[in-house]
Amino acid sequence: MNQVASTNVAPSLYRRSARWLWIAPAVFLVLILVIPTTAIILRGATFEGFRDVLNNSTIKQALWFTAWQALASTALTLIVALPATFVLSRFTFTGNRALQALITVPFLLPTVVVGAAFLAVLPSQLHYTATALIVAHAYFNLTVVVRIVGARWEQLHPGIEQAARTLGASPFAVFRTVTLPLLRSALATASGVIALFAFTSYGIVRTLGGPGRATIETEIYTRSVLIGDMPGAIALSIVQMIVLTALLWWWAKRHRDTSESPQISVAQRSPSTRGQIALVYGIALATAAVVIAPLSALVWRSLTRTTPGATRFTLSGWRAVTSSTTLSAISTSTLFALCAMVIATVLGLMVALGVAYGSPRFVWLERISVLPLTVSAVTIGLGILITYDTTPYDFRSAWMVTPLAHSLIALPLVVRIVLPVVRQIPRGLQSVASTLGATPLQTWLTVDRPLMSRAIGASAAIAFAISIGEFGATSFLTRRSSETLPVTISRLLSRPGDALRTQAYALCVIVVVISMIAIFLIDMLRPSRKAK
Amino acid sequence: MLALTDITLNYEGRTILNTACLNVARGEIVSLVGPSGSGKTTLLRVIAGLEQPIQGTVVIDNKLMTGIPTHKRDVGLVFQDNQLFPHLCVFDNIAYSLRIKRVSKALQIEKVNEMLSLIGMEDLARRDVGQLSGGEAKRIAVARALVANPLVLLLDEPLTGLDAEMHDRLLDDMGALLRARRTTVVHVTHDHDEATRLSDRVVDVRTLGQSGVQLQ
Numbered sequence: 001m002n003q004v005a006s007t008n009v010a011p012s013l014y015r016r017s018a019r020w021l022w023i024a025p026a027v028f029l030v031l032i033l034v035i036p037t038t039a040i041i042l043r044g045a046t047f048e049g050f051r052d053v054l055n056n057s058t059i060k061q062a063l064w065f066t067a068w069q070a071l072a073s074t075a076l077t078l079i080v081a082l083p084a085t086f087v088l089s090r091f092t093f094t095g096n097r098a099l100q101a102l103i104t105v106p107f108l109l110p111t112v113v114v115g116a117a118f119l120a121v122l123p124s125q126l127h128y129t130a131t132a133l134i135v136a137h138a139y140f141n142l143t144v145v146v147r148i149v150g151a152r153w154e155q156l157h158p159g160i161e162q163a164a165r166t167l168g169a170s171p172f173a174v175f176r177t178v179t180l181p182l183l184r185s186a187l188a189t190a191s192g193v194i195a196l197f198a199f200t201s202y203g204i205v206r207t208l209g210g211p212g213r214a215t216i217e218t219e220i221y222t223r224s225v226l227i228g229d230m231p232g233a234i235a236l237s238i239v240q241m242i243v244l245t246a247l248l249w250w251w252a253k254r255h256r257d258t259s260e261s262p263q264i265s266v267a268q269r270s271p272s273t274r275g276q277i278a279l280v281y282g283i284a285l286a287t288a289a290v291v292i293a294p295l296s297a298l299v300w301r302s303l304t305r306t307t308p309g310a311t312r313f314t315l316s317g318w319r320a321v322t323s324s325t326t327l328s329a330i331s332t333s334t335l336f337a338l339c340a341m342v343i344a345t346v347l348g349l350m351v352a353l354g355v356a357y358g359s360p361r362f363v364w365l366e367r368i369s370v371l372p373l374t375v376s377a378v379t380i381g382l383g384i385l386i387t388y389d390t391t392p393y394d395f396r397s398a399w400m401v402t403p404l405a406h407s408l409i410a411l412p413l414v415v416r417i418v419l420p421v422v423r424q425i426p427r428g429l430q431s432v433a434s435t436l437g438a439t440p441l442q443t444w445l446t447v448d449r450p451l452m453s454r455a456i457g458a459s460a461a462i463a464f465a466i467s468i469g470e471f472g473a474t475s476f477l478t479r480r481s482s483e484t485l486p487v488t489i490s491r492l493l494s495r496p497g498d499a500l501r502t503q504a505y506a507l508c509v510i511v512v513v514i515s516m517i518a519i520f521l522i523d524m525l526r527p528s529r530k531a532k
Numbered sequence: 533m534l535a536l537t538d539i540t541l542n543y544e545g546r547t548i549l550n551t552a553c554l555n556v557a558r559g560e561i562v563s564l565v566g567p568s569g570s571g572k573t574t575l576l577r578v579i580a581g582l583e584q585p586i587q588g589t590v591v592i593d594n595k596l597m598t599g600i601p602t603h604k605r606d607v608g609l610v611f612q613d614n615q616l617f618p619h620l621c622v623f624d625n626i627a628y629s630l631r632i633k634r635v636s637k638a639l640q641i642e643k644v645n646e647m648l649s650l651i652g653m654e655d656l657a658r659r660d661v662g663q664l665s666g667g668e669a670k671r672i673a674v675a676r677a678l679v680a681n682p683l684v685l686l687l688d689e690p691l692t693g694l695d696a697e698m699h700d701r702l703l704d705d706m707g708a709l710l711r712a713r714r715t716t717v718v719h720v721t722h723d724h725d726e727a728t729r730l731s732d733r734v735v736d737v738r739t740l741g742q743s744g745v746q747l748q
Contacts, residue, residue: 436629
C-alpha cells in the first residue's frame with residue numbers, strides 16, 4: 001500500500017481544536033519547572049556568593065570528585081561494554097536478543113536499587129569507595145554503549161575489514177586502523193551520554209558513595225536538607241544547570257551532525273570456527289553473568305543474614321515487608337506512579353497533538369517540553385522546595401507535589417515517543433474519514449487514536465517506571481507520612497544493622513519485579529514498524 | 533447536481549486555475565484531464581471541502597457549500613493512494629461511514645456484504661488491509677466511498693500504479709458499477725484513453741478557466 005501522505009500540506013483538520021492544547025502543558029511547565037529554576041537562579045545570582053561557595057574546600061572537592069568519577073565511569077563502561085557490543089552487533093547466535101534485553105535491564109532499574117545491588121554483591125571492604133561507585137555506573141550504562149555503538153558497528157560492511165586483511169593487516173591492526181576510526185563518532189556520542197549520566201548520578205552515589213564521596217548532586221542534598229546551607233546548595237545547582245545545558249547542547253549538535261539514514265544490517269553472521277564460537281559464547285556468558293550477579297545477590301541477601309562466622313537463611317526481611325511502614329511505602333509509590341503516569345501521558349499527548357496539528361508556531365512547545373532534561377532531578381526538587389514553602393499556599397507539603405515532579409521528569413520522554421507517531425499518521429486518512437462523514441472528533445477517535453494507542457501505552461508504562469524509581473526530586477519533597485519505596489530503601493540502607501539491610505534488599509526485589517513488569521509492558525507496546 | 537462557479541486556486545503561490553466553472557448533471561460521469569500541476573487534484577479537494585479556493589463557489593445538490601465542513605458535504609473521495617485505514621480489516625474499512633452514521637449493525641452487515649459481492653471480494657472481508665494486492669486495495673477504496681451513497685463521487689487518479697491488465701479490468705468493472713448505481717462522478721486522470729472509456733464527457737482542466745469557456 002502506498003504510504004505517501006497527501007502532497008498538499010493543507011492546515012490540519014484539528015487545527016481549530018489544537019489551538020487550545022498548549023495551555024495546560026505550558027501552565028504545568030511554568031509552575032513546576034520555570035518558576036522553581038528561576039527562583040534558584042535569582043537567589044544565587046550574586047557574584048560574591050558564588051565566589052565564596054566555590055572557594056569552599058568541601059565544595060571544591062565535590063566538583064573535582066564529580067568530574068573525575070564521571071570520566072572514570074565512562075572509561076570503565078567502554079571497557080566492559082565493547083566486547084559485548086562486538087559480539088552482539090557482529091554475530092547471530094542463540095540468545096542474542098535475550099542478551100540485548102538483559103543488558104537493558106540495569107539502565108531501567110531505579111538507581112537506588114542499582115546502588116543496593118552493589119552493596120549486596122561487593123565485599124564490604126569495597127562499600128562506600130570510589131571503586132564501588134564507578135563499577136555501579138558502568139553497570140548502569142552498559143546498554144548505552146551496546147545501543148549507540150552497536151547500531152553503528154552493525155552497519156560497517158564486513159568487506160571493508162576483509163579488504164584490510166587482504167592488504168596484510170592482522171586482526172588487531174584491522175581493529176585499530178579500520179574499525180575503531182569508523183566507530184569513533186558513535187563512541188564519542190556514547191561517551192558523552194555516559195559522562196552526562198555519571199555526572200548527574202545521585203541515587204547510586206547516595207547509596208554507595210558514603211562520606212567523602214560526594215558529587216555535586218549529593219552535595220546539593222547535604223547542604224540544603226541536612227546542614228541548611230541554602231546559598232551553597234543554590235550555587236551548586238546553578239553550576240550543575242550550566243554544565244548540563246552545555247553537555248546537552250553539545251550532544252544535540254553532534255546528534256544532528258552524525259545522524260545517518262538507517263541501513264540494513266549487513267555484517268551479522270553466525271560464528272563459524274571453533275575459536276569464534278568460544279569467543280562469542282564466552283563473551284556473551286560473561287556479560288550475562290555480570291548483569292545477573294548483582295541482581296541475584298539482592299535476592300540472596302534478602303533471604304540471608306550474616307553473623308561473624310556464619311550465614312544463615314532467614315525470612316525476617318520479607319516478614320518486615322508486611323510491616324505498616326513498608327506497606328505504606330509500597331502503596332504510596334504505586335499511587336504516585338499512577339498519578340504521574342496519567343499526568344505525564346495526558347500532558348505529553350497534548351504537547352504532541354498541539355505541535356503536530358496546531359499552527360507551525362507551536363514548535364516552541366516541543367522545545368520547552370525538552371527543558372526538564374537540562375535540569376537535574378535534584379535541582380527540580382530543590383527549586384520546588386525553596387519556591388513553594390511560603391504562604392499563600394504551602395504547596396511543598398501537599399502530597400501531589402511529588403507525582404507532579406515525577407510527571408515533569410517523564411514528560412520529555414512521553415513527547416519523544418508520541419510525537420513521531422502522531423507525525424507519521426498520513427493526513428490522507430483523516431481526509432478520507434471526513435469525506436466519509438466523520439466529524440473531527442470522530443476522526444480522531446476512530447483513526448488517530450487507534451493508530452497511536454501503542455505509543456500512548458508505552459509512554460504510560462515509561463512514566464510509571466520513572467516514577468516508581470525516581471529518587472532525586474523525591475528525596476527533597478518526601479514527607480515521613482508519604483515515603484516512596486526508593487526513599488525507604490535508602491533510609492534503611494543508611495542505618496546500621498544487618499536486619500534493616502535484609503529488609504531493604506527485600507524491598508529492592510519488590511521494586512525490581514514492579515519495574516520488570518513495566519519494562520515488559522513497554523517492550524510489548526513499543527510502536528511496531530508495521531503499524532503506520 | 534454539482535456546480536462550480538468562478539473557482540480560483542493557488543498552489544505554492546501561483547495561480548493554477550482562474551475563475552473556473554463546471555457543471556455536472558445527476559448521474560453523469562465527467563473526466564477531468566490535464567498535465568500534472570494543472571490543478572485537477574486540488575479541484576477535487578476543493579469540492580470535498582478539504583481545501584478552500586481563493587474565490588468561487590461550490591454547489592452540491594442545490595446547496596451552497598461555502599463554510600460547510602467536509603464531513604457534512606456527502607461526497608465520496610477515492611484517493612490515488614487509497615488511504616485505507618491500516619488498523620481496520622477490509623470489512624471495517626468499508627463499514628466505516630455506516631458506523632459513523634450509527635447505522636444499525638444488521639444494516640451495516642447487509643450493505644457491506646452487498647458491496648463486497650459487487651466488487652467480487654466476499655471472501656476477503658476479514659483480511660488485514662496490509663495484505664491486499666494493489667487491485668484489491670483499489671476496489672476496497674471505491675467500495676468504501678460508495679457504500680454510503682454519496683451525492684458526488686470524486687475519483688483522484690484511481691487507476692494509477694496498477695499493471696495494464698488490472699487497469700483495464702478495473703476500469704470496466706468500475707464503469708459498470710458506477711453506471712448501474714447512477715452515481716454522479718468527477719474523475720481525475722492524466723490518461724486520455726482511460727477518461728474516454730470511463731466517462732460521458734471529458735474536460736481538459738486548462739479550458740475551465742480564464743477564457744471564460746462555460747461547459748454545460
